[in-house]
Each structure stands twice: as C-alpha cells, then as structure tokens.
Amino acid sequence: MSFQVEGKVAVVTGGSSGIGLAAVEILVAEGAKVAWCGRDQVRLDNSKQYILEKFPSAQIYTQNCNVLDKHDVQQFAQTVHRELGNVDMLINNAGQGRVSSFEDTQDEDWMKEIELKYFSVLHPVRAFLDDLKRSEIGSITNVNSLLALQPEPHMIATSSARAALLNLTHSLAHEFNQFKVRVNSILLGMVESAQWKRRYANRSDQEQSWEEWTANIAKKRGIPMQRLGKPEEPARALVFLASPLASYTTGSTIDVSGGFNKHL
Ligand code: NDP
Numbered sequence: 001m002s003f004q005v006e007g008k009v010a011v012v013t014g015g016s017s018g019i020g021l022a023a024v025e026i027l028v029a030e031g032a033k034v035a036w037c038g039r040d041q042v043r044l045d046n047s048k049q050y051i052l053e054k055f056p057s058a059q060i061y062t063q064n065c066n067v068l069d070k071h072d073v074q075q076f077a078q079t080v081h082r083e084l085g086n087v088d089m090l091i092n093n094a095g096q097g098r099v100s101s102f103e104d105t106q107d108e109d110w111m112k113e114i115e116l117k118y119f120s121v122l123h124p125v126r127a128f129l130d131d132l133k134r135s136e137i138g139s140i141t142n143v144n145s146l147l148a149l150q151p152e153p154h155m156i157a158t159s160s161a162r163a164a165l166l167n168l169t170h171s172l173a174h175e176f177n178q179f180k181v182r183v184n185s186i187l188l189g190m191v192e193s194a195q196w197k198r199r200y201a202n203r204s205d206q207e208q209s210w211e212e213w214t215a216n217i218a219k220k221r222g223i224p225m226q227r228l229g230k231p232e233e234p235a236r237a238l239v240f241l242a243s244p245l246a247s248y249t250t251g252s253t254i255d256v257s258g259g260f261n262k263h264l
Pocket of ligand 1: 013193
C-alpha cells in the first residue's frame with residue numbers, strides 16, 4: 001500500500017540532513033512535491049543534489065531559512081506556495097537537543113531551548129496554516145523526543161521543553177479539528193544522525209568502528225533493540241502520520257525508540 005501522497009505538497013523543516021532528509025526522500029519516492037529548509041547553504045545544496053541524483057524528475061524546492069526567524073519562515077511559506085502549490089503536509093523536524101544538567105544550564109540556555117522547541121513549531125504552523133486549512137488532507141507532524149515522557153537529568157532543559165511541545169501538539173490537534181487539519185508527533189529515542197556522527201568523531205577510542213561505538217551506546221543506555229535507530233525508521237513513521245493513511249489519527253504519537261520507553 002502506498003502512502004497516498006502522490007502529487008501532494010509536503011514541507012519538511014530541517015530537511016537537509018538526518019531524519020528530515022530521510023523523510024524528504026520517502027515523500028519524493030512516493031511522488032509528493034517536497035520543499036525543505038535548513039540554515040547551512042552547503043548542506044542544503046548537497047541534500048538537493050542527493051535527491052535530484054536519485055529522482056531526476058522530482059518536483060522539489062529548497063530554501064535557506066531559520067525556523068526561529070518568523071519573517072524568514074513567512075517568506076519561505078509564500079515561496080513554497082508559489083513554486084509547488086498549496087501545502088498539504090507540514091513536518092516540523094528542525095532542531096537539536098541540549099546536553100546539560102541543572103547546574104550547567106544558565107538562564108540564557110533555558111531561554112534558547114524553550115525558544116527552539118516552541119517557535120520551531122509555532123512559526124511554521126502560523127506561516128502554513130492557511131494552506132493546510134485549504135487542503136483536503138491537511139496535517140502537521142512534529143518530531144519530538146521520548147524525553148517528553150521520560151526526562152533525563154543530563155538533558156534537563158530539552159526534556160522539559162519536549163514535554164511542553166507534546167502538550168502543545170495536543171492543544172493544536174484539538175483546536176485544528178474544526179479545520180480538518182490533523183496534528184500528531186513522533187517520540188524518538190536515539191537515532192543515528194549528524195549529532196551522533198559529531199560525537200563519534202570525538203570518541204575516546206579512535207579504533208572503534210561506528211557499529212561498535214553505537215552498539216556500545218545502546219548497550220550502556222539499555223535500549224532493548226541494542227542499536228540506535230536509522231533515520232529512515234522515524235522518517236517512515238513521520239510520513240505515515242502526515243499522510244492520508246493516518247486519516248483517523250490526531251493528537252496522537254508514535255514511539256520510535258527501539259523499545260526504550262518505560263512508561264505504560
Ligand atoms: P540532524 O542534525 O541530522 O538534522 C537537523 C536538521 O535541522 C538539519 O537539516 C539542520 O540543518 C536543521 N536545523 C536545525 N536547526 C534549524 C533551524 N533553526 N532552522 C532551520 N533548520 C534547522 O539531526 P536529526 O536528524 O537527528 O534531528 C532531527 C530532529 O530530531 C531534531 O529536532 C532533533 O532535536 C530531534 N531528535 C533527534 C534525536 C536523535 O537521536 N537523532 C533524538 C531526539 C530528538 P542546519 O543545521 O543547516 O540548519
């Protein structure tokens with residue numbers, strides 16, 4: 001069964017690498033028209049080239065855009081509409097986590113983390129909402145973390161901001177029911193990505209392979225599946241929730257953590 005997104009228009013924020021790029025690839029492979037953004041122009045150009053090499057006739061649009069800059073996001077939304085048509089699916093993926101305990105987290109750090117987790121969603125939602133309301137399959141899908149339900153002391157600010165995002169996602173789902181726009185999220189555990197590649201580059205034992213190093217992390221953290229996730233694994237869940245296949249699902253989450261969740 002296909003995701004039923006052929007000819008539909010999707011936007012993925014932070015689509016230039018990792019989970020976002022994997023979602024872009026699935027959507028393009030399924031025949032959707034896809035726009036994505038990121039801040040680093042080289043990464044953005046490389047991701048565009050990667051997609052066009054695999055799918056030469058893909059209908060895509062990329063733009064340098066910081067999701068925390070409201071005007072940037074509004075301009076991105078206007079151009080996507082002009083270039084690809086009315087947007088049907090918004091995937092809010094841009095962001096990163098912050099590793100720090102209470103004692104290591106200054107007030108400015110809290111403000112930055114709260115701004116990132118709220119406004120990386122609020123700005124795109126505001127900018128694309130009119131399009132989504134006009135769509136027959138309008139959906140918003142937020143990338144969130146299992147930290148929302150299972151906080152970690154070494155990521156205190158990210159955990160608490162993630163809980164707020166989960167709450168916000170539910171509120172939006174209820175409010176946007178009147179517009180027939182569904183709102184859902186995925187809760188991630190640990191997924192191979194640029195963040196992990198950077199940590200791998202700085203590993204203490206330079207002899208360790210990527211597979212050994214990631215398996216070791218999974219073992220230490222007690223991930224039942226004994227490995228980190230691959231970007232395409234959460235990406236498939238994202239595209240499912242964004243697509244009409246999830247037409248009776250809103251205000252909901254899919255856990256993509258390799259069984260790391262401990263709550264019922
Ligand atoms: P990557 O670093 O590979 O990808 C992040 C993407 O977001 C990049 O395209 C990046 O491009 C973009 N981005 C970051 N900040 C902004 C911004 N302000 N405006 C626009 N684009 C931005 O990481 P992942 O694929 O792992 O992360 C995807 C999402 O999943 C993030 O929100 C992350 O916090 C979340 N997550 C990831 C986990 C993991 O284990 N990988 C665990 C829990 C949550 P650029 O830097 O050029 O702007």
